[in-house]
Amino acid sequence: MIRELALKTRQRAIKRIRRKSPEELATSWCQEDLLYSGKGKAIFMILPTRGCSWALSESGGCTMCSYLSDSLLEDIKAEKLNKIFKDLISQYRIKEKTAIKIFISGSFLNPEEFPRESREFILEYLNEIDNIEEIIIESRPEYINKKILIECCNHIPNKILEVSIGLETADDYTRKYKINKGFTKEDFEKAIKAIKSLKRNFDIKSKAYILIKPILTSEREAIQDAINSAVYAEKIGVDRISFCPSTIHKGTVMEELWKRGSYKPPWIWSLIEIINN
Numbered sequence: 001m002i003r004e005l006a007l008k009t010r011q012r013a014i015k016r017i018r019r020k021s022p023e024e025l026a027t028s029w030c031q032e033d034l035l036y037s038g039k040g041k042a043i044f045m046i047l048p049t050r051g052c053s054w055a056l057s058e059s060g061g062c063t064m065c066s067y068l069s070d071s072l073l074e075d076i077k078a079e080k081l082n083k084i085f086k087d088l089i090s091q092y093r094i095k096e097k098t099a100i101k102i103f104i105s106g107s108f109l110n111p112e113e114f115p116r117e118s119r120e121f122i123l124e125y126l127n128e129i130d131n132i133e134e135i136i137i138e139s140r141p142e143y144i145n146k147k148i149l150i151e152c153c154n155h156i157p158n159k160i161l162e163v164s165i166g167l168e169t170a171d172d173y174t175r176k177y178k179i180n181k182g183f184t185k186e187d188f189e190k191a192i193k194a195i196k197s198l199k200r201n202f203d204i205k206s207k208a209y210i211l212i213k214p215i216l217t218s219e220r221e222a223i224q225d226a227i228n229s230a231v232y233a234e235k236i237g238v239d240r241i242s243f244c245p246s247t248i249h250k251g252t253v254m255e256e257l258w259k260r261g262s263y264k265p266p267w268i269w270s271l272i273e274i275i276n277n
Contacts, residue, residue: 006060013251052106066249067105078117099134108137123155141191153202170232
């Protein structure tokens with residue numbers, strides 16, 4: 001039922017999308033951040049792509065996500081993508097230790113979403129900038145394997161590669177029936193195992209995004225689920241955890257329930273309790 005609702009909601013949302021050029025969708029900004037080596041800077045880069053394959057599939061995508069609205073919905077040539085990246089990164093004079101966080105509204109490691117030529121170009125380009133210490137990418141677990149990770153790490157031998165995965169929750173039922181994420185805990189563990197297997201030879205890290213309060217979840221359940229999920233992620237060897245409090249995104253199942261009074265985002269006090277625990 002949730003998958004059917006997600007698909008219908010997604011189809012309506014796609015029809016309302018105002019198509020934008022790659023240059024309009026691309027953006028970046030810089031702010032202070034906490035790196036593995038301590039306090040530093042982070043440059044956030046949004047690169048235009050066709051969008052998340054899961055969201056574009058008959059699944060309807062995740063119930064809380066509207067990032068497809070900021071996608072091209074069509075392929076982009078590697079040459080175009082490389083130029084956009086160079087234009088963005090050239091805006092910054094990187095004089096202190098910095099992390100580069102690359103967001104593509106999908107999976108960086110899926111060649112159908114992000115051209116392999118661009119992946120190689122960007123990593124090699126960033127490897128030549130001395131003060132860049134970390135490069136953070138995102139991917140669904142099904143695209144993560146030793147072969148592709150080794151390829152990435154070989155392009156950036158002097159940097160940390162952090163692979164971020166939207167685990168969302170350690171509970172398979174919640175992930176399947178409330179979030180419609182499309183993968184299991186076993187899939188996630190395989191990806192983490194692949195990352196851990198390369199630590200001896202490469203400076204590679206993992207990060208798990210944990211969603212605070214999916215739909216059809218009470219405040220108390222949301223608190224406990226987030227805590228349980230963080231404990232689980234740490235137990236299996238995830239290097240960094242990022243809590244993501246739910247926000248209402250236009251064109252999502254979460255928005256539909258919120259408009260009907262059937263969903264409310266998490267309270268600030270819930271977030272404090274999660275962090276304290």
